[in-house]
Amino acid sequence: MKEDSVKLFILKPVAGESVLLVRSEFIVDVSWQSIHLQYWTLKAPHRCPPDLGRPEALLQATNSPQIPSVDPERTITEVAPVPPPDLAVRNASPNEVATPTTPGVVHQTQSSPAEIVEEDSVNSPDATKISRRKNGGKRGKGANKQTQVCRLKSSLVPLFEKELTPSDTDIKKGRLLLPKRCAEAYFPKISEQQGIFLTVEDTKGNAWKLHFRFWTNTNGRMYFLEGLRDCMTLMQWAAGDTVTLVSEQFPWIAEDA
DNA sequence: CTCGGGCATGGGT
DNA sequence: AACCCATGCCCGA
Numbered sequence: 001m002k003e004d005s006v007k008l009f010i011l012k013p014v015a016g017e018s019v020l021l022v023r024s025e026f027i028v029d030v031s032w033q034s035i036h037l038q039y040w041t042l043k044a045p046h047r048c049p050p051d052l053g054r055p056e057a058l059l060q061a062t063n064s065p066q067i068p069s070v071d072p073e074r075t076i077t078e079v080a081p082v083p084p085p086d087l088a089v090r091n092a093s094p095n096e097v098a099t100p101t102t103p104g105v106v107h108q109t110q111s112s113p114a115e116i117v118e119e120d121s122v123n124s125p126d127a128t129k130i131s132r133r134k135n136g137g138k139r140g141k142g143a144n145k146q147t148q149v150c151r152l153k154s155s156l157v158p159l160f161e162k163e164l165t166p167s168d169t170d171i172k173k174g175r176l177l178l179p180k181r182c183a184e185a186y187f188p189k190i191s192e193q194q195g196i197f198l199t200v201e202d203t204k205g206n207a208w209k210l211h212f213r214f215w216t217n218t219n220g221r222m223y224f225l226e227g228l229r230d231c232m233t234l235m236q237w238a239a240g241d242t243v244t245l246v247s248e249q250f251p252w253i254a255e256d257a
Numbered sequence: 258c259t260c261g262g263g264c265a266t267g268g269g270t
Numbered sequence: 271a272a273c274c275c276a277t278g279c280c281c282g283a
Contacts, residue, residue: 167277172261180274215263219273226262 159186159245166239174229176243183223186245187212198225 160182162168168176178187190196195213211226231237 165276167275170277172259174261177275177277217274218265219275222264222275 161242161244164237164239164241164243168243169232169237169239169241171229171232174232175224175226176228178223178225180221180223182245183212183214187223190214 160179162176162179162182165177167173188196190212193213193215195211198210198212209227212223213226214221214223216222228237237243
């Protein structure tokens with residue numbers, strides 16, 4: 001997939017809160033967004049590594065995806081204790097470009113420099129349903145004992161990517177199937193099938209309303225973002241493109257559930 | 258008829 | 271064997 005077809009999906013996954021939906025070419029001249037774009041293009045130029053589509057990698061690093069058991073004050077004020085998922089993945093392979101320990105590569109923008117901070121041991125016992133398989137081992141040894149975390153002052157945190165399938169780009173449907181784990185990890189918890197609405201805004205000021213909902217299946221739930229028809233048209237979503245979801249804040253912090 | 262919302266199913270992991 | 275998810279398909283508007 002071409003780099004310029006990457007779509008950055010910046011969202012603050014809280015009902016009624018703002019969501020930013022941009023295409024990469026729209027944001028190259030925006031500082032903090034550039035950072036993320038650069039980050040992405042440097043480290044995940046073509047498609048998301050398989051693990052990136054799963055929240056485990058990130059959850060490994062956060063340890064506390066579901067519950068605001070992190071010290072609320074601290075997290076809210078300092079905002080971004082979570083490394084981007086890619087970062088979390090790369091923690092396992094320090095030789096890669098732009099590892100957390102070389103933040104300059106990723107974040108040179110002066111307006112929005114990143115800080116390297118040491119991750120507090122935010123360990124929530126409650127990673128329950130999210131298993132630690134696979135990446136669990138990687139993270140443990142990959143991180144330089146002291147897990148270092150890029151803390152962006154912008155507080156934007158890449159969450160996950162999804163490569164669009166043909167059905168994701170069906171204009172008639174206008175809905176995006178969300179990987180179940182990602183939806184459950186990063187989006188507000190919804191118990192009603194009708195879900196919630198998220199307000200979407202792109203860098204040109206267009207605002208959309210996305211409907212985050214699920215329906216039940218023989219095996220649990222399937223999560224969708226609906227109401228994307230106009231977005232798809234405008235941004236010309238095509239199968240094979242990658243949508244990246246970036247949280248402006250942490251869902252489990254902002255969420256009032 | 259088409260469209261679109263909702264569910265069911267089956268392949269793949 | 272379990273279950274995720276891409277998509278088929280039904281049905282109401």
